[in-house]
Amino acid sequence: MASQAEETSPAHELETSKSTKANAAASTGETSVLTKPRRSKYRHVAAYHSQVRHSSLSRDADWTPSFLGFRNLMVLVLVAMNLRLIIENFMKYGVLICIKCHDYRQRDIVLGSILFALVPCHLFTAYIIELATAGAAKKTVGQPKKTDEEKEHDQQVFRSTWRYTAFLHTLNATLCLAVTSFVVYFYIHHPGIGTLCELHAIIVWLKICSYAFTNRDLRLALLNPSSDPGLPEIYASCPYPRNITIENLCYFWLAPTLVYQSVYPRTSSVRWSFVAKRLAEFGGLSVFIWLLSAQYAAPVLRNSIDKIAVMDIASILERVMKLSTISLVIWLAGFFALFQALLNALAEVMRFGDREFYTDWWNSSSLGVYWRSWNRPVYLFMKRHVYSPLVGRGWSPLAASGMVFLLSAILHEMLVGIPTHNFIGVAFVGMLFQLPLIAVTAPLEKMRDPLGKVIGNCIFWVSFCLVGQPLGALLYFFAWQAKYGSVSRMR
Template sequence: MGDSNGVTKRSGPTANDDALNHTQQQEKDAAKATEALRKSFRQKYRHVEAIHSQSKPSCLSHDTTESPSFLGFRNLMVIMLVVGNLRLVIENIQKYGVLICIRCHDFRRNDVQLGLFLYFLIPCHFIIAYLIELVAAQQARASRKRIEKRDGTASPTADESLKFQATWQLIWVAHAINITTALAFTTYVVYYHIHHPLIGTLTEMHAIIVWLKTASYAFTNRDLRHAYLHPVQGELDALPLIYQQRPYPTNITIDNLVYFWWAPTLVYQPVYPRNASIRWIFVFKRLGEVVCLSVFIWFASAQYATPVLRNSLDKIASLDYPSILERLLKLSTISLVIWLAGFFALFQSFLNALAEVTRFADRSFYDEWWNSESLGTYWRTWNKPVYQFFRRHVYSPMRSRGWSHRAASATVFLLSAVLHELFVGIPTHNLIGVAFLGMFLQLPLIQLTAPLERMRSPHGRLLGNIIFWVSFTILGQPFAALMYFYAWQAKYGSVSRLVGAGAGTCPAV
């Protein structure tokens, strides 16, 4: 088809396009020829290759643009850790022989009987807490009926609100007497009448767990009761949606309380996320891990930790500080291994087995605490059941009432320090305050490492993680173990006689 001047348009490539393509092809051919020529020259003139053609920093320098991977160093450290500990195993057996003796225990009949008695007595205070809440629920139902009979409102009057507060004061006092009596009685019996520290530790831990659970049961039902009496103000709608499956006061039942008693949590809820079925193979695997790790902890404690502790007694008595430091460094390795095994046995194996049996679906018992960039991160992630209890029932209520972050945090660590001292000092019959100070003095260390956690630089986070591990593995657990073992031997035996006897059977490590 022609245009208005009768000139026909070309639909294909023009002559200029052909020339451009030809030129580009010639340039490509020339580049290939040049590269082939250079390659042949490089093969011929090997000694003139430009090794240093651009500026580059060393890969470990701070000004490097790409951070190197340390995977190989990690593998090396794992290999050296295994080799080093194998050497210690061989050295330990050569010096001491096999120290494991199944019959050489100190489980007295009285200790076992009292331990079993307290194990069945402590949950009775749960029943008392249930009866207290049952009375409170009945009163709440009666108050709700009176409120609903009034015209124009479905919430309490000012006088009824004051009455609610007065009633809560009575309920709170009843709960406080109940749980304090349980903990105080158990603490007294363990401290004065149960000699073996293992039985005492298990019994005291059970009492502390029931104490925390009962406190959560009381505080949670108090808020649920208050929301139940204020439906028009929208407080019921502000409750978590999961609570609608069992609204207050239908949750005040004995089966609900028994489930909370066995559930692997310290925080009470009327309803928990539940799995549909129980995987019994999973349960048996986790229980098998608990048994194996418990045997390993017993073996490591008797074969490796005890000789180191015994050979430290004379150093502490003579205040030989260099030798004490050497003992701490040697004890740090085995104490860390025992602690890691105990952590896995409790938080990964036992709690998961218990959660599976109770069909408890939320298995977040810990987070990646080993990557903690500060001590504050560690305390928030390694033992989440305890952290969740204190945050929900101590820290958050104090903050909502106008307390500062530091004051609320100090209160949390103060209460936690008291419980730590009870947990360690009562079964060992030595309230020397080391566990208390070790916990409470975490506050300045947290303040010290908090800026490192907020740093965007990986170097700051690395430094924070190093500080955490050093304070945890050297200055923390080994020192506490050394002090309580020394206090135990000083109280229940002659330290000098034990050291003298140990010199004949347990030479210095």
């Protein structure tokens, strides 16, 4: 008996331990994990509705559900719809892509190449102007200490010199844009070649302006030394006029920025594998854009000509909606190809450190946020050389913003109207129309309720990508056809 008691004692101890833990849990009001809940024998009286709960999509819900499934559904629906359009396009038109079927004229290629190569000469002309002005500034600074009257005389000389310098810079920049625009409008027929030349001229024009304005302020700071000159610390490593060198100018010419600085943040080395990947992305996306344009966008545009000619509003709206999907895909591909692939590759080669060429513009809760997030190089130029100086002169922020968009509207119309040989004002009006849209969506940006930001983001997408771009493409294509294509032959 004793041995039997010894053999069963471990089991007895375990049972006693379980009983003790259960009693302790019951005494403290806790439910023991070892105690199974008692199941009622009345199965039809279970209290499934025992607390206040809200539907998952209700605003009163205690938690916000994930919409990942809906996102997956929308992606699948978009893929299915676009596959249907691809099949329909192929059944209706066949393969429209033809490498040899182009309308490039030899004169367009020759003139475009010469023009593209000559445009940077204006930037080097700006360097010569600044080199001469810097020499005069160094002579003035190198003289011994002067009286107040002599300093006042130097200021008058500086203002007089700046007038001549500003005149030469203005003449040089104007010739850069005017000569290019004249040649493109009257002698280069192909809009693609003309667009590349005009875009290059506008970029160089902006760089010339930034180069002139920045060196003007640096020169003024040199002639008026003080304990706190008000210059950023980054300029200390290359003060004026040491920055007026051909190497410094060449770096600014090739750097992916429109804002001149004597010094830029630099990376330590070049990652050539990174450059190769970005260039491969740029090349692949360029081919993708060409395929979409030739196979899908061109038929929609051609089929819209007769509808626009007779002002069939319903058909025009249908064409705009149909073109919106294609233009949106092309625009997004172009954004990634330019701002993510090409500019990053160029920045890596130049070891250019600041690569914030854009921010999350796709989340813009207003049109103002979009224009501050999209195309940061142009935004920074406008803010630094147009908006801030005007506000500093006493202009109101609204008036300064109006001047920024006026200048941007002129440049947009030149970029589109000159290569297509049609100044119809659509790009100009479209840019100016951004001002009232910014005013309308600005309160939505400041709302605490997330719904306001959602509404603002929807207004941005609808106004810019679903209506603005497709409608603009239709109108400029119709103007081109009216001047050179099928519409002109119908008359």
